Amino acid sequence: MSHRTFTITHENLLDVLTNTIAVGNRLVAPVRRGKKLFFRDVQEVQSIVFDFIQSDESPKDLVFPRVEPMLAHEYNAGNVYLIDFAEKLQPLPTILFGTRPCDAVALSLLIEFFNEGVGDPFVEQRAENLTIISIACTRADSYCFCTSVGVSPNDSRGSDVLLTPIDNDQYYGIVLTEKGNAFVKKGGDNFIPSEPKDVAQYIVTLREEFTPQEITQRLANAFNHPLWMDASLRCIGCGTCTYVCPLCSCFDIQDEGTQTKGVRLRCWDSCGFSLFTLHTSGHNPRHIQSERWRQRVMHKFSYIPQNRNLLGCVGCGRCSRLCPADMNLKEHLCTITKEMTEVKADR
Amino acid sequence: MKEFEPKIVAFVCNWCTYAGADLTGTSRIHYAPNVRVVRFPCTGRIDYNLIIKAFERGADGVIVSGCHPNDCHYTSGNFHARRRWIVFRTLLEYIGIDPRRIIFSWVSAAEGAKWADLVNKAVREIRELGPAKEFINMKQWYEFEKALGGFRG
């Protein structure tokens, strides 16, 4: 197909997906497990869920798994053997289907983050083998705030193909990258070339509550503001917000094993845990929850933007939907941008 | 086909069962060689985590044994242990692990014959249950090649 834009019916799309599995690709898509929605390997395209606002777990573990074995060692008869998992890693070609645009943006930022400087062979190889087919949002809920953090409900960044549901059970699609092109090519006649269309009428409109610049500016002098304590009194310091966030990238390196054999693992971690900053001496520089909550907000909306030209949040709203204490990030950021009174730079 | 030889780890207290197992040896009673004995000061020290670790690292069965009630060298270590075992067994069963893989016993320093009998019976029973399949995916974590690809739920 030579066109960058196309239409496809829902049924044909399912056929294409069935076919991608048949030819040995790994298909990962939103599926339900109990009441929750996850991105999981799919064998039967019928199990894919299309009608949802946002999944519970983010798809970040496709590039940054919750456990990544990095290297292993074995001591045997006087010799030491090493396995470098970065060299052995052979990620399957994977189609990640049905992500929301905010997640695709988040994944691209996450990949960018890990690949900065010396780079990260694990994330890099996984990302290379990943094709992301996103579906633009026609619905949103009150937890969503992508438009306030510079992302839009049909953002194309990070996606290889972006689909928009239009009338008559059809999708309008844009091919954005070579990988996307390869995916569409394999679908053959199922994809019907089309002239570029304006699909704005199908996309949900979301009010812009604040701008990234506003938050960043406000936060620059807010380190000692009483707001942190007030807002985080009800935070119980679980890691939920971090673990479901598509952009949270903190990790912990763990060594496991016996006297003769061991493995080094990279596992998810959270700045919300008191253990995260605990020193061996027993001193904890972030000794209460408000300091940890402040770190989470500051890191995403002040430190990251200072160092790089982006925010650490795409406004997917997962952290707020799933927080057991109903800590609502959008509400919190509104407070910061609208109500927060200036405080002296330092006490 | 060669018969399945279960690996059994025995956690025993120093004062009774370990001495009892010693007596089995000095009395020249033969018993199944499938057990590896680990000595503890008292059954009160035999943390359930140790039992779990044994299974994770490849045991097919575990024997836990100490002094008879009222004979504990530290008076009540075995009474405390017994309470924990009751809860622990039930939990394992609830989570789907066959509690018959753990064999609890009291063997005193004078019961050399009982020890031999206990081990022989345990080997027979565990052999019938087969390898501890419940822990297969955990054991695989220690064969690192299998861990390749990262773990997703």
Place this chain on the structure above:
Amino acid sequence: MKQLHERAHELLEQKAVSVIIGYGEGTEGRVRPVFIRTLEAVRLLVWDDRCRVNLAVYLNKPEIRKFGFPIAVVSTPATVRTIVQLIAEHQLSIGDVVVLVRENDTVRALIQKEDLEQYARNNPVIFPPFVIEEIELLKKMSIEERFTYWQEELAKCFKCYACRAACPLCYCEKCITDVNQPQWVCVAPHPVGVFEWHINRAMHLAGRCIECGSCTIACPVGIPIALLTIEATRVVKEEFAFTPGIDCNAPSALSTFRVDDKETFIR
């Protein structure tokens, strides 16, 4: 609600408590914990069927304790039992907490040992329907089916520890999972680490779990994780005739024993 507001007003006006931990309106029809310290804020308190999360968890939080005891807590029957259990475990003293409960359409403040215990005894914790359903489901399963069930459920766990953070009885400053010399529980959320974590959590809550269900509500991936601690507590109840949360002076079930505890399974 009016009664609660009056009570709260009274407590704050007389400076009988430093803060009232209660429920307030949250987002999307949810309720959220609120901390009432001023008379103007009293109107934020709500109390209806949505108010199920166990607020006693905040009694362990250093920032809240810093306000100073006594502290008032808007309580469900489970919260009352939790507070009694925390007293039994020497985490709170009688008089530290003013426990606000609903009784026959009135709001009562419980402070004394007798009142707390009596209320706790008369008001058992009622499981939400989905917990009962799940318990029944598991009862009918064979051991192999239960194994599959838990394998599937636990595979979801990414060890965010929300279940631990939400539990008012998981208050240890240093949890066994955080101990690394020696390391008892693998940190990684792989099959070993997850299994070890949940067995330890259940063992440590055996005979202490109030069955409030807060852990299950908190779990972001939807594991009915309270079932394990409920089961552990069921055995303790059955075998040792011991119910947590009804006696301010009760010893801990697993650090006591009776000479005639069951031993049919011991050879």
